[in-house]
Amino acid sequence: MCNKVALFRKEHFNAAHRLHNSLWSDEKNKEVFGLCNNKNYHGHNYELVVKVTGVPDAETGYVIDIKILSELIEEIVIKKFDHKNLNLDTAEFATLNPTAENIAIVIYNLLRPKLDKDLELKIKLYETERNFVEYPA
Numbered sequence: 001m002c003n004k005v006a007l008f009r010k011e012h013f014n015a016a017h018r019l020h021n022s023l024w025s026d027e028k029n030k031e032v033f034g035l036c037n038n039k040n041y042h043g044h045n046y047e048l049v050v051k052v053t054g055v056p057d058a059e060t061g062y063v064i065d066i067k068i069l070s071e072l073i074e075e076i077v078i079k080k081f082d083h084k085n086l087n088l089d090t091a092e093f094a095t096l097n098p099t100a101e102n103i104a105i106v107i108y109n110l111l112r113p114k115l116d117k118d119l120e121l122k123i124k125l126y127e128t129e130r131n132f133v134e135y136p137a
Helices: 026-037 066-081 100-114
Strands: 005-017 042-054 120-126 132-135
Touching: 005 066, 042 066, 042 100, 066 100, 100 120, 100 132
Parallel strands: none
Antiparallel strands: 005 042, 042 120, 120 132
């Protein structure tokens, strides 16, 4: 029997961005991205939920020490993106459109190498209360 347990850690960060495809005309960008293409950028209060799934350790009873997970998220994600303009202040989005989908993929790719290979990782990112993405799907 497999006794997998899912552990969740919720964090928060604020960031600005602009959805824009530099290969398109200004008109097409405005048509596709609407207000999210504002040349002066706009911001979100992102809610991040990190889900780690695995079998609890026989000695500790932990899937992962929640304090360690929290510190990883703080160091790898929050410090990098909180109160930043994603387009201008981060290497990850210098050429990648910072959609919620792409932000979730980037966060996953930043955290995945830091976790034990036997642990499953899932990222849920709320851009607004009603709009969120999950990766992997």
